[in-house]
Amino acid sequence: MKNIEAIDPLLPLINDEEITEILINSETDIFYEKNGKFKKHDLCFTNLQNYRLFLQKFCQKAQIQYDLNQPCVDGYLNPFRIHLIAPPLSKNVQLTLRRHKDVPWTLNLLKQRHWASEEQLIEIRKIIATKQNCLIIGSTGTGKTSCLNALINEIPEFERVIIIEDTHELKVPNQISTRLLTRFDLHGHLKSFNQEELIRQALRMRPNRLVIGEIRGREAKDLMLALSTGHAGSFGSLHAEDAKQALIRLEMLIKMGAPEWETLTIRKLIFLTLNYIICLGVDDEGNKKLKHLFKVAGLETHGVTLSKIF
Secondary structure, X not given: OOOOOOOOOOHHHHHOOOEEEEEEOOOOOEEEEEOOEEEEOOOOOOOHHHHHHHHHHHHHHHOOOOOOOOOEEEEEEOOEEEEEEOOOOOOOOEEEEEEOOOOXXXXXXXXXXXXXXXXXXXXXXXXXXXXXXXXXXXXXXOOHHHHHHHHHHOOOOOOOEEEEEOOOOOOOOOOOOEEEEXXXXXXXXXXXXXXXXXXXXXXXXXXXXXXXXOOOOOHHHHHHHHHHOOOOOOXXXXXXXXHHHHHHHXXXXXXXXXXXXXXXXHHHHHHHXXXXXXXXXXXXXXXXXXXXXXXXXXXXXXXXXXXXXX
16 A cells, blocks of 8 residues: 555555556445446445545645635545546535556567457557657546656657646656646635646746647647647547547537637647557457558548548
8 A cells, every 4th residue: 555544444445556447426325447347336434434434535645725715625535536526516415536556557568468469559659759749539437647657758758748637647757847736715815727738837847748648628629739839759548439539529629719710720630630549448358459550641622531541
């Protein structure tokens, strides 16, 4: 166990490094994900009072707090990313803990887990080495963060990478690189900084590459504009089931940041800045896999076209 204080029902789950996610829906309902499948935990808290005591100690240790004004909160407590949601948004106080490996993911480590073939990894390494801009896509639980970390590990030692994310999930690859984290104060005491603002700040920090943990809003426009003026070899992740859906979502997100732009203008920007789309998935046994690699091939009247590499 790392920095999380020993709590009897959770201790076996925390100590088992093969468990990737812990879901606590109530004092009696605890679930965990192992090998891509969810199971109910045999143990639970003895009563509601003990569960509340656990939550109090846990939040103190993670330096997070929640109340009626702020009933949902994100945080990080090594080795877990934390999401907490409480009434009135949910029936009970519920926790989601996602484990992040102490040892950074690499393409070689992913290969050992049969994530991809040697030929596929050669293509992925070429993308990084030749500084191609790429988008990593997949649905929930397909390993987008693991893939991002593995790609970051391939970046040469003296290239400055600026990572932008909401919570601390990605590993900074070298000493010249750095990380920027968003800040949201729902109480209104402090100024909030979203990914859109952090991209603007990053561009003043002499980055060779930009890495966005997850593209989910107006920052898509600023990212695409940044890539169109340089910063080759940048990448980020996007929640989408397939490559075509990813392009549609990317169009929509750019439109959020630039509602006055015409659709053709947005598609031209995507075509000029995005080079590859890496598609992730899960097989029937729950194993995370590299499914497809697409190259952005052209721009037609109906939209951006793709060429399937594998």
